[in-house]
Amino acid sequence: MATAARALGGYGSVSAAAKERVAQAAKTLGYRPNVVARSMITGRTNAIGVVLADIENAFFSSAVRGIADAARAAGQHVILANTDEDIEKEHAAIRVFVERRVDGLIVCPTDGTDRTYLRGIIEQGTPVVLLDRRIRGLRADSVGIDNHRAAYEATRYLLAAGHERIGVVTGTASDVEAALHRPGLVGVENLVGMTGGERTAGYRDALLQAGIEPRVDYVVSGGGYRREDAVAATKELMALEEPPTAILPLDSILSLGVLQAVRELGLRCPRDVSVVGFDDAEWTETVTPPLTVVAQPVQEIGARALQRLLSRIDGSRQRPVHETLETTLVERESVGPPLSEG
Known part of the structure; x- marks a missing residue:
């Protein structure tokens, strides 16, 4: 049982042959892994929260494509929230994502509002990367243009x-x-x-x-x-x-x-x-x-944001990087x- 749990959960030491036998048995039985239980053991959900200002805007839809493609290649899942440039919707989305223990957040913040709550989330250990818009004084990576x-x-x-x-x-x-x-x-x-x-x-x-x-x-x-x-x-x-x-x-x-x-x-x-x-x-x-x-x-901006977030999730402690791509x-x-x- 312990070997099967490690193989299915993706943690601990399991031989390749044992992994293959467990995978075949799981397929035969129609087994679905319990993501919540696995996250409690590994500390990872393999889920990224993405909070965007307006998904109808072509910029954001293209950015999501870049994020999603890069996430898929890295074995990550993307959960999307749209704020309509509304700070209350932004707060609510981020709160839900944090409660659901996403591994990190990519956020395009709404204009002209206080960011104390984002600073608190970062200090509590949730990695955050800003997309398109920077926030002065916030210790978070960002990706966008000049x-x-x-x-x-x-x-x-x-x-x-x-x-x-x-x-x-x-x-x-x-x-x-x-x-x-x-x-x-x-x-x-x-x-x-x-x-x-x-x-x-x-x-x-x-x-x-x-x-x-x-x-x-x-x-x-x-x-x-x-x-x-x-x-x-x-x-x-x-x-x-x-x-x-x-x-x-x-x-x-x-x-x-x-x-x-x-x-x-x-x-x-x-x-x-x-x-x-x-x-x-x-x-x-x-x-x-x-x-x-x-x-x-735009798609490259999204992909770079995802890559920077994964680096933070993996434990990078370098100073915040503000990556600027050419137009x-x-x-x-x-x-x-x-x-x-x-």
Whole structure:
């Protein structure tokens, strides 16, 4: 009995021949291992909790694919939770995962909220890796891109096309949205934080380098990351006395909303307004015109996050690592010269 338990549970010393005999007997009897009992003996569940902000967003669905493929290769199972950018849902999901004794967590945290509870979970021994968004001061690995540089390069691309009036459509939590309205967008990377703030700061710095003073009325949030939020934000931008001639939406769902608003306003892209989006989702090549985007290696980001988590689960005690992957500007047909100069 002891030999069979060790063979089926994957712990202790068992010969290869004994493992094979036990496996054949288990198959014949239709045996299913008791995962909970095994985890109590080994201290492992071989389960990873993944907490994402919005699974409908192409970025997150691609990241999950990268995580799941890497997990499968490592003999791990992935359990997924979606927060809809809601901090209470995030708390609840993480609490359930910890109670179910997952081996570790991959978390894309919601915007602009206190992270004391995550710090406590890490201190209690549950490894955590942050996906896409970093939290300053939290001792956890993270995997993502250089958001500042990516937005900086996208803005420089629009400037090179002749645009000086460039708008930004971002989604951010309501409690930090006021940070977008500081004169000159000073400190926006610190106040807004995470991807939205860092990308807005990259946009700001590209304008400043070109001798253009950033306008706070050109940086608009519809209050969230849904397509309808971006539609409202874009219409707000285009209703200005001097509307932007180009728009930079800061993720793929927001990009969809921008294009929808442009169509509903009876405008044409890029004749009336140019657009550069974030994330090379499948739809970006099929719309008219095909969308120029900042492409991220999303599946690789997910796979790297899983690999870093497994390293922590296996006992790595090195200092937190913030891994940054490269982006690519994919040029298509959604950018042209400003209408006044076309």
